[in-house]
Amino acid sequence: MADPKGFMTTPRQEWARRPVEERVRDWDEVYVPGALLPIISKQADRCMDCGVPFCHDACPLGNLIPEWNDLVSREDWKAASERLHATNNFPEFTGRLCPAPCEAGCVLAINQPAVTIKNVECAIADRAWEEGFTPARPPERLSGRTVAVVGSGPTGLAAAQQLTRAGHTVAVYEKDDRIGGLMRYGIPEFKMEKRHLERRIAQMLAEGTKFRASTAVGRDISAADLRARYDAVVLATGATAWRELPAPGRELHGIHQAMVYLPLSNRVCEGDLEVSPLSAAGKHVVIVGGGDTGADCLGTAVRQGAASVTQLDIYAQPGAERDEDVEPWPTYPKVYRLSAAHEEARDLRTAPAADADARLFAASTLRFTGDAEGHVRELHLVEVDARREPVPGTDRVLPADLVLLALGFNGPDQEDGLVDQLGLVLQPRGTIARDDGFATNVPGVFAAGDAARGQSLIVWAIAEGRAVAAAVDRYLMGTSQLPAPVAPGDRPMRV
Template sequence: MADPKGFLTTPRQDWPRRPVEERVGDWDEVYVPGALLPIISRQADRCMDCGIPFCHDACPLGNLIPEWNDLVSREDWRAAADRLHATNNFPEFTGRLCPAPCEAGCVLAINQPAVTIKNVECAVADRAWADGFAPPRPPDRLSGRTVAVIGSGPAGLAAAQQLTRAGHTVAVFEKDDRIGGLMRYGIPAFKMEKHHLERRIEQMRAEGTKFRASTAVGRDIGAAELRSRYDAVVVATGATAWRELPVPGRELAGIEQAMAYLPLANRVCEGDLESSPMSAAGKHVVIVGGGDTGADCLGTAVREGAASVTQLDIYALPDTERDDDAEPWPTYPKVYRLSAAHEEARDLRTAPAADADARLFAASTLRFTGDEAGHVRWLRLVEVDARRGPVPGTERILPADLVLLALGFSGPDRADGLVEQLGLDLEPRGTVRRDAGFATSAPGVFAAGDAARGQSLVVWAIAEGRAVAAAVDRYLTGSSRLPAPISPYDRPMAV
C-alpha cells in the first residue's frame, strides 16, 4: 500500500476516450493512445489493500488485485506483470472486454467510486508486452500425452496454453479461417484491436501449441475419429446457437442475427471484404436486445453510416445508483451504464425517439411489416411492465430497413454434428452436461466455457479454461499442479 491516504486524496480517473466525431470515423480502439500510463500509478494508489479484498471473490480468476495495484503504484512493472499473469493468461483481453465485476466488489465502492481495477490491469498487460515481460514459456519436458481443444475462444485458448505449459502436446481446432473465436469475429475492433489477439497466438505457437484453422470438428473431421487420435478432448465451442424472435413478419428479408452481422464487419477490417453485404449504411437500423452484443451492433452500425440506430431493451431504464436492498454490495448491480457505443449514439443523436442514448427501455417487439418485395420496413413495439406484460395504449412503430436480433444464445450449435458424434449429454437448456470434474458423458471428453456454462463473460471463459486444464492434466497424469480457480457449479455473487 504505497499511499495509505490515496483513496482519500485521489479522485477516480478513467482512461479517456477519443472524441466521438474522431473515433466513429475509424475502427481503432476508442481510447486515447498513451493516455493511460500517465494516470494509472496514482489510480492504483487508491487501492486500500483491504484486510478482506472482496475484489478477489468478485473475480472468477481470483486475480491478486491489491498486490499488483501496490506494485503499479510503485512502478514495479515487471513484478506487477508476474502477479497478473499468475492468475490470468490474457489480461489484455479482460482489461478491454470484461465489465469488471471486481470493481463492483471493491470495498471502496461501498461509498465512493471504485478503484479503476480494469484500467490498471490493461496498463500492466500492455506494459508487459512493451517491455518484454511476457515471453513464451515452453515446457521443460513433454509428457507424451496429446490433447485436442475444439474451439479457439478465450476458454479454448486458456485451456490450450495451460496444458501446453504442463508438457502435453495440444492442438486447437477452429472452424473459422482465423484463430480467436468470438474475439476474432464477434468483438468489434473498436473494442479490441486484433493485434492483441495475434500476439498471444504467436506466443502460444512459440510454446508449442498447434493450431488447425478452417477445420469444423464433426464436419471436416469426424468427432469420434478425433477422440480416437488424442488422449483427451476439450469441447470449448462456445454457445453459438442464437435465440430467435417468433413474431409475425420474422420471415421478411433484412432481419438478421447479430452474430451473422458482426463477423462481416470484422472481415472488412481484416481486409477480406471491401464492404459488408449487410452494411447498415444509409439504413434505419433497429437492434432487438439490450446486452453487450446489441451495443457492439450499435457501434458497428454507427461506423457504417446508418441513417438511424435504435436499440430495444425489454428491461426498464435502470437507476444510476445501486439499489442496496435488491443488489447489495458486493454483487454486480444492474445500473445505467454508458458504453462507448451508447455515448456515440447519444452525441450523434442516432435515435431521436429513444429514452436515453440510443435505447428504448421496457420495449417489446410485436411484429414486423415489410414492403411488396418482402423486405422489412417497420417494427411495431409496445411498452411492457415489470412482468413484461404489454401496457395498453403504448404501441408505436419504428422505421426499420435492417433489424438485428441480439437476444443471446442457448448453447452450442449442433449443426456440425459434434455433439451427436461424441455422444454428449445435454442439459435441458441446451448446454453440455458435465460433472464436478468438467468431464462430459463421453470418456476422456471435457467441456469448458459457454458451451457448458452458457453465455457468460470473457473472464469466466478464461477461468473455465484454466480450471478444465487442471482437470484434464489430472485425468492424464493422476495429479495436477495447475490452478483451478472455479468449479463447474460456481456462479457470480448474487443475493
C-alpha cells in the same frame, strides 16, 4: 498499500476516450493512445489493500488485485506483470472486454467510486508486452500425452496454453478460417484491436501449441477420429446457438442475427471484404436486445453510416445508483451504464425518440411489416411492465430497413454433428452436461466455457479454461499442479 490516504486524496479517473466525432470515422480502439500510463500509478494508489479484498471473490480468476495495484503504484511493472499473469493468461483481453465485476466488489464501492481495477490491469498487460515481460514459456519436457481443444475462444486458448506449458502436446481446432473464436469475429475492432489477439497466438505457437483453423469437428473430421487420435479432448465451442424472435413478419428480408452481421464487419477490418454485404449505410437500423452484443451492433452501425439506429431493451431503464435492497454490495449491480457505443449514439443523436442515448427501455417487439418486395420497413413495438406484459395504448412504430437480433444464446451449435457423434448428454437448456471435474459422459472428453456453463463473461471463460486444463492434466497424469480457479457449479456472487 503505497499511499494510505490515496483513496481520499485522489478521485477516480478512467482511461479517456477519443472524441466521438473522431473515433466513429475509424475502427481503431476508442481510447486515447498513451493516455492511461500517466494516470495509472495514482489510480492504483487508491487501492486500500483492505483486509477482506472482495475484489478477489468477485473475480472468478481470483486475480491478486491488491498486490499488483501496490506494485503499479510503486511502478514495479515487471513484478506487477508476474502477479497479474499468475492468475490470468490474457489480461489484455479482460482489461478491454470484461465488465469488471471486481470493481463492483471493491470495498471503496460501498460509498464512493471504486478503484479503476480494469484500467490498471490493461496498463500492466500493455506495459508487459512493451517491456518484454511476457516471453514464450515452452515446457522443459514433454509428457508424451496429447490433447485436442475444440474451439479457439478465450476458454479454448486458456486451456490450450495451460496444457501446453504443462508439457502436453496440444492442438486447437477452429471451424473458422482464423483463430480467436468470438474475440476474432464477434468483438468489433473498436473494442479490441486484433493485434492483441495475434500477439498471444504467436506466443502460443512459440510455446508449442498447434492450431488447426478451417476445421469443423464433426464435419471436416469426425468426432470418433478425433477421440481416437488424442488422449483427451476439451470441448470449448462456446454458446453459439442464437435465440430467435418468433414475431409475425420475421421472414421478411433485412432481419438478421447479430452474429451474422458482426462477423461480416470484422471481415472488412481483416481485409477479406471491401464492404460488408449487410452494411447499415443509409439505413434505419433497429437492434432488438439490450446487452453487450446489441451495443456492439450499435457501434458498428454508427461507423457504417446508418441513417438512424435504435436499440430495444425489454428491461426498464435502471437507476444510476445501486439498489442496496435488491443488489447489495459486493454483487454486480444492474445500473445505467454508458458504453462507448451508447455515448456515440447519444452525441450523434442516432435515435432522437429514444429514452436515453439510442435505447428504448421496457420495449417489446410485436411484429414486423414490409414492402411489396418482401423487405422489412417497420418494426411495431409496445411498452411492457415489470412482468413483461404489454401496457395498453403504448404501441409505437419505428422505421426499420435493417433489424438485428441480439437476444443471447442457448448453448453450443449442433449443426456440425459433434454433439450427436460423441453421444453427449445435454442439460435441458441445451448446454453440455458435465460432472464436478468438467468431465462429460464420454470418457476422456471434457467441456468448459459457454458450451457447458451457458452464456457468460470473458473472465469466466478464461477461468473455466484454466480450471478444465487442471482437470485434464490430472486425468492424464494422476495429479496436477495447475491452478483451478473455478468449479463447474460456481456462479457469480448473488443475494
